[in-house]
Amino acid sequence: MSRIQEVTPLNGEPDDEPCELCGLCCKILGDGIAPTDTNLLRWMEDGRTDILRHFTAFLEDGRRVRCSELIPSDLGGMIFAELRDPGTGELVTSCPFLRRTGRRRYICSIHTTKPEMCINYQPWIFGETYFNRCKALDKSRPGSWAGHSRKNPE
Ligand code: SF4
Numbered sequence: 001m002s003r004i005q006e007v008t009p010l011n012g013e014p015d016d017e018p019c020e021l022c023g024l025c026c027k028i029l030g031d032g033i034a035p036t037d038t039n040l041l042r043w044m045e046d047g048r049t050d051i052l053r054h055f056t057a058f059l060e061d062g063r064r065v066r067c068s069e070l071i072p073s074d075l076g077g078m079i080f081a082e083l084r085d086p087g088t089g090e091l092v093t094s095c096p097f098l099r100r101t102g103r104r105r106y107i108c109s110i111h112t113t114k115p116e117m118c119i120n121y122q123p124w125i126f127g128e129t130y131f132n133r134c135k136a137l138d139k140s141r142p143g144s145w146a147g148h149s150r151k152n153p154e
């Protein structure tokens, strides 16, 4: 997955982009999301331990710390952070923030503060964040009539 570092677009606002809110990209790629230092700092400042607890940071000094236990000064020595089960510490198989809201409709439960990579991810753009299973892809093809229709996310 070429741009897994930039997953994913679900925003619950179906009219501002071609995304169909099918949830497929989040289901397939969402276990690989990783926050930036800026994301982590914002969640710390906002008291979002409900988000931070799902990530584990690996630090230059060898420590492995659940992000809800990090302090801002740790961020300078962070190598990376990744999704981990808050109970077992094991890698996860899906993004814990994906919510099903209809038969074929999903939203991101942390949309307003989701990781930067998710904000940047636009899999319907050929040659950029291309994800060939994206249901919005046809709409973005030059000359596609689908691109001019109003979508029905249900
Ligand atoms: S954080 Fe939100 S947008 Fe990102 S993968 Fe999870 S559900 Fe999708």
Ligand code: SF4
Pocket: 008, 009, 010, 018, 019, 020, 021, 022, 023, 024, 025, 026, 123, 124, 133, 134, 135, 136, 137
């Ligand atoms: S696969 Fe495409 S249509 Fe489905 S949620 Fe992701 S961006 Fe939206």
